[in-house]
Amino acid sequence: MAYIQKLSNEILSAILDNIESESQRCVSVDRREYLSVESFRLPSPPLPSQAQDVANFRLTCQRFAELGIPYQYARVTLRFSSRGFRRLDNICSNDRLIKHTRKFSYLVPLFYGNSRVQVSEFLRSTRPADSYNSLHAASLGAKEKDQTTILRSGEDVRILRKAMAAFTALQHVQILRLTDEADQRLLKLLERDELDAAPSGQPVVDLRWSPACYHATKTIAEALMFAQSSFNKFSGPMMSPQSMLAIQRNIPQTLSSFASGLTCLELHFEDGADVNTRIQELSSLFRAVLSAAKNLQAVHIGFPSRTPLDLNLEDIFHDIKWDKLRAFGIQACRLEAREIIWLARRHSKTLRGLRLRDVLLKEDSMWKDVLQVLRTEMEQLDWVSLRRIDYSNHFDDSWVGSMEVPDDTAFGSSDSDEEEDFPGHLSDADLDADLDTDSDNGSDESSNADTDHGPDANELALSPDTPASLPFCTCPGGSHALNADDLGDNGHSVTYPQRKMWEKWVIGDYCPEHSG
Numbered sequence: 001m002a003y004i005q006k007l008s009n010e011i012l013s014a015i016l017d018n019i020e021s022e023s024q025r026c027v028s029v030d031r032r033e034y035l036s037v038e039s040f041r042l043p044s045p046p047l048p049s050q051a052q053d054v055a056n057f058r059l060t061c062q063r064f065a066e067l068g069i070p071y072q073y074a075r076v077t078l079r080f081s082s083r084g085f086r087r088l089d090n091i092c093s094n095d096r097l098i099k100h101t102r103k104f105s106y107l108v109p110l111f112y113g114n115s116r117v118q119v120s121e122f123l124r125s126t127r128p129a130d131s132y133n134s135l136h137a138a139s140l141g142a143k144e145k146d147q148t149t150i151l152r153s154g155e156d157v158r159i160l161r162k163a164m165a166a167f168t169a170l171q172h173v174q175i176l177r178l179t180d181e182a183d184q185r186l187l188k189l190l191e192r193d194e195l196d197a198a199p200s201g202q203p204v205v206d207l208r209w210s211p212a213c214y215h216a217t218k219t220i221a222e223a224l225m226f227a228q229s230s231f232n233k234f235s236g237p238m239m240s241p242q243s244m245l246a247i248q249r250n251i252p253q254t255l256s257s258f259a260s261g262l263t264c265l266e267l268h269f270e271d272g273a274d275v276n277t278r279i280q281e282l283s284s285l286f287r288a289v290l291s292a293a294k295n296l297q298a299v300h301i302g303f304p305s306r307t308p309l310d311l312n313l314e315d316i317f318h319d320i321k322w323d324k325l326r327a328f329g330i331q332a333c334r335l336e337a338r339e340i341i342w343l344a345r346r347h348s349k350t351l352r353g354l355r356l357r358d359v360l361l362k363e364d365s366m367w368k369d370v371l372q373v374l375r376t377e378m379e380q381l382d383w384v385s386l387r388r389i390d391y392s393n394h395f396d397d398s399w400v401g402s403m404e405v406p407d408d409t410a411f412g413s414s415d416s417d418e419e420e421d422f423p424g425h426l427s428d429a430d431l432d433a434d435l436d437t438d439s440d441n442g443s444d445e446s447s448n449a450d451t452d453h454g455p456d457a458n459e460l461a462l463s464p465d466t467p468a469s470l471p472f473c474t475c476p477g478g479s480h481a482l483n484a485d486d487l488g489d490n491g492h493s494v495t496y497p498q499r500k501m502w503e504k505w506v507i508g509d510y511c512p513e514h515s516g
Helices: 009-019 034-039 048-059 062-073 082-091 119-126 134-153 155-166 181-193 210-227 241-250 252-259 275-281 283-292 337-345 367-377 392-399 496-506
Strands: 075-079 103-109 172-178 233-239 264-269 298-302 327-331 353-357 383-385
Touching (some): 082 155, 134 181, 155 210, 210 233, 210 252, 252 283, 275 283, 337 367
Parallel strands (some): 075 103, 233 264, 264 298, 327 353, 353 383
């Protein structure tokens, strides 16, 4: 023991880095893996052995206890529960812990709002005894009671304000949806037996995400404003359009106020029902928030892949130009080529990364026109992601009569080994697993599978596809051997090999002579 205590702090920190390095990791916003690592990465705890190792390290002596604090408290995760709020209250009451917290993840469950009967009563009175596990029923009943207690007491508001004021080094806030096995089984039971509606049309058991998302967003926004927090990144991979409409009516000024300090904003809207109408109604909120966010360096707005948005791009972005923008992403939209070109051109001097995931071009538009502008006019573009881009008519033809159920509520496998994927909602099982991987290990260049349209094609991921490991071709005339008319764009559909080649061609890494 005496020999270990003689080691310098630098050596001890290196040891801790090998035990649990994720807490110290910070990815630049213009890196390809930024979204999946920093914004939408599952906030899973370390493996039990790692957690125990860090805990044991901190128990050794006072010096080791202090050295280990940043590895446990740089990223704080809160579950919406009485137990979760008590834990957060204890953390933010300790001055030694709070100064290290840079990222705050808020895990919010579905709310049991306006139910005509309690969940436990519903299960007892309407279901056979063996149809629903008694432990799950007890869990649901306990959660319903806990939610009611928190909401009526306002304890979440009090502790969130205390925490946001305490976390003076806070940089990143994210809101994630949490559904456990009991919730999932109840949702399936209600859907299967169509017992979620009473004769009056009101739900018997009202298990909803929209009010939960609204309450969480409203209270965290008000807490950040109350604390005058200097955080600069916000991520929401499972936002509800309905909840945003409620916020637009009730606290629009709050959102616009804290937007002024944002450098990164990432939102994915999970509900595809009547998405065009709802997002159109949010147009003024987008204008207010994005106009106020003058310091944005990265922005991503996404929609469900199987119900792409069909509005003009500027209904969201309103011709706004961000002087510091380095990474931009849009997902699941039907657009005209000129819309993408106009947005790219007004950021041509600063943009280093562009993500056009699931973007569909409308009739009379051609991808080659977009690609030509990206290749010749973007002054600093380092990477581009074109995963599952296509043409709108081909997309519609492919899905006519399809019985496949879109799975946009869970993010899964990607088409690149070096990509990292993230879920739009979390389960307790997810939180018990360590899903962290090294985002830069390997690439998909060895795979010939058409994974844009394989079993995992509907899964949603936001990290870009162009591998960083691809060498730049230096052979004479190599990357200049093709022009836009030689890209094989037929104006009807885009294949997986095409778009992979196009990604490399845009950034000057494609050589026909050395590309198989």
